[in-house]
Amino acid sequence: MKITNRMVLRLQELILKQGHSPNHARLTMVGEGFAMPQTRTIYNHIEHGDIGILHGQTPYHPKPRRKPQEKPRRSYRNPFGLSIESRPEAVDRRSWFGHWEMDTVVSARGGTGGLLVLTERKTRYTLIEKIRAISQEEIVAAIKRLVRKNVLKHVRSITTDNGGEFHNHREMRKALRKVNRFLKIYYTHAHAAWEKGSVENVNRHIRRFFPKGTKFNRVSRRRVKALQDFINSIPRASLKGQSANESFLLVR
Numbered sequence: 001m002k003i004t005n006r007m008v009l010r011l012q013e014l015i016l017k018q019g020h021s022p023n024h025a026r027l028t029m030v031g032e033g034f035a036m037p038q039t040r041t042i043y044n045h046i047e048h049g050d051i052g053i054l055h056g057q058t059p060y061h062p063k064p065r066r067k068p069q070e071k072p073r074r075s076y077r078n079p080f081g082l083s084i085e086s087r088p089e090a091v092d093r094r095s096w097f098g099h100w101e102m103d104t105v106v107s108a109r110g111g112t113g114g115l116l117v118l119t120e121r122k123t124r125y126t127l128i129e130k131i132r133a134i135s136q137e138e139i140v141a142a143i144k145r146l147v148r149k150n151v152l153k154h155v156r157s158i159t160t161d162n163g164g165e166f167h168n169h170r171e172m173r174k175a176l177r178k179v180n181r182f183l184k185i186y187y188t189h190a191h192a193a194w195e196k197g198s199v200e201n202v203n204r205h206i207r208r209f210f211p212k213g214t215k216f217n218r219v220s221r222r223r224v225k226a227l228q229d230f231i232n233s234i235p236r237a238s239l240k241g242q243s244a245n246e247s248f249l250l251v252r
Contacts, residue, residue, distance in 0.1 A: 010029055111218075123248040136164070143172060155179045160188070161187065
């Protein structure tokens with residue numbers, strides 16, 4: 001094995017207890033002086049189950065998901081919204097800065113509240129805001145708070161799904177008027193979560209710390225902010241080893 005017992009113990013600590021991805025754990029250990037193999041090797045050991053970390057216990061799974069073969073259905077036609085089909089190709093290629101994806105993470109049954117999650121497509125920089133309910137009014141109020149705190153800026157467009165909480169296109173745009181009065185809000189196709197894959201990946205991170213069954217009305221804003229900071233500090237292969245924090249500071 002290219003991974004020693006000492007490496008295994010440290011990998012288990014970082015991945016299982018601290019929530020690191022295998023690549024993040026590898027880079028952390030390289031900084032600590034370990035002579036680490038490539039990330040692919042770590043994933044191979046996870047796949048074979050010989051280092052005490054099971055498939056599915058990491059934020060990114062070794063086997064790629066199969067892409068859907070069927071053509072996605074057209075999105076719900078919000079009277080004031082735009083279909084993702086109208087979004088410029090440069091946004092798809094992540095060529096421009098300032099295009100965000102938006103989603104919600106819901107509370108447990110019987111609980112109240114949830115999280116509003118926004119991820120900038122080019123830098124993967126993420127904002128997480130606690131909300132009291134999954135409703136149109138709470139989404140608009142959360143956006144206003146982010147604008148007021150001056151953390152949601154440089155917005156050219158937002159891509160979201162067709163959940164009822166996002167249907168008040170007019171009020172969301174009004175809340176963002178100080179940021180960009182000409183920004184556009186795009187809606188994905190029905191049952192096509194991969195069309196906003198950046199924020200979906202963030203949601204997987206969130207669920208590792210706040211699994212299904214979490215009652216967000218019992219989660220403090222401090223814990224939510226700490227998770228946001230952690231996610232933005234992860235070195236990403238898609239950013240050539242930079243974290244979202246570093247990438248965001250360079251281009252904003």
